[in-house]
Amino acid sequence: MKIFRKELLVFIITIFLSVNAACQTKKSSVTESESKIEKKKKKKRKGKVRLPDIDLSHWKVTLPVTNEKGKPYEIEPPEILDFAKNEKAKPYMYIDSTKGAIVFHAMPTESKTANTKYTRSELREQMEPGNNNVNWTFADGAYMKGKLAMDQTTKDSEGKYHRTIIMQIHGRLTNEQRDLIGAKDNNAPPILKIYWDKGKVRIKTKELKDLNASDEEILHEDAWGNDEGFNFEQEVGFKKFTLEVKVSEGKMVIILNKSEYKVYENIHMRRWGIFENYFKAGNYFQSRDEGAFSKVRYYELEVSH
Structure with missing residues (x-):
């Protein structure tokens, strides 16, 4: 009888331990499953909000709207860091969090900068935040890289x-x-303009009209003319693409998608070394047609010297 009781007790303890172990395993399995579900939810939530990889601390923006003095509205550092909260900026420079980009929206308005008939929603580099007087030369060297895409643009009468x-x-x-x-x-003139032109990337630069002009003479804007321009072969259309601009003494290189290169290394580049320079990026819209507009998305933008 004692042996039977002892065996019964061992049997009951064994059953208890087995049930307890099974419960712990089930609990662990449920906890692990819940953890995976929660991670998926967090990942999904995180995927809904994507921010562009752009540091605006060394840029100011000009927008196609006027300030209280009737001049183009500008936002400089540090205010530009909170541009998304600026009511005046919202229609023209805003974050598309579904694509992780800053959108630059421009259309014909009365807000035109000096020496042009066109409007812009465009960044201007400031090496020293808030100061336009600190810039760079080709001898200093400069590099800009952007990942961008044409979001929308209108068509002309043709x-x-x-x-x-x-x-x-x-x-x-x-x-x-x-x-x-x-x-x-x-x-001073722009030595480089890069266009989105009917789905392709087009480059325009400047050339001296008189190669024998003195250093003082070439400071005048009318000493420089436009070159014939250059089109990269690949069509970017409305797809995302990457542009790089590399500058060194007497040389300028533009790279599209790390596969096509255009190199300028000539007397014009060497003589250009007399000027200071700054980068610009965004949407400088080239039409005054009624109802026309374009939107350019920038996903990434970086500059170094």
Whole structure:
């Protein structure tokens, strides 16, 4: 009888331990399953909000809307870091969190900058935040890389897409150069304009009209003319693409999608070394047609010197 009781007790303990172990295994399995579900939910939630990889601390933006003085509205650092909260900026520069990009929206308005008839929603590099007077030369070297796409653009009366400038290198006179030639401002020509042009990437640069012109003479804007332009072979259309611009003394290289290169290394580039420069990126819309507009998405933008 005692042996039977002992065996019964062992049997009951064994059953208890087995049931307890099974419960623990089930609990562990449920916990692991719930953990996986929660991770999937978090991943899904995270996937809904994507932010562009762009540091705006060294950029200011010009928008196609006027300020209280009737001039183009600009936002400089540090205010530009909170541009998404700026009510005046919202229609023209905003975050598309589904695509992880900043959208630059431009259309014909009365908000035109000096020396142009077109409007823009465009960033201007500021090496020293808030200061336009600190810039770089080709001898200093410079690099800009952007990942971008045309989001939307209208067509002209012939059914052709309107074009827009998506990147620039703009020249600038120093105060001394400005005073030397009696210019009204520090504006100098853009040595580089990169267009989205009917689905392709087109480059325009400047050339000296007179190669024998003096250093003082070439400071004048009318000393420079436009080259014939260059089109990359591949068509980017409305797809995402990458552009790189590399500058060094007497040389400028533009790279599309790491597969096509255009190199400028000539007397014009060497003589351009007299100017200071700054990068621009965004949407400088090239039409005054009624109802026309374009939207350019920038996913990434980086600059180094």
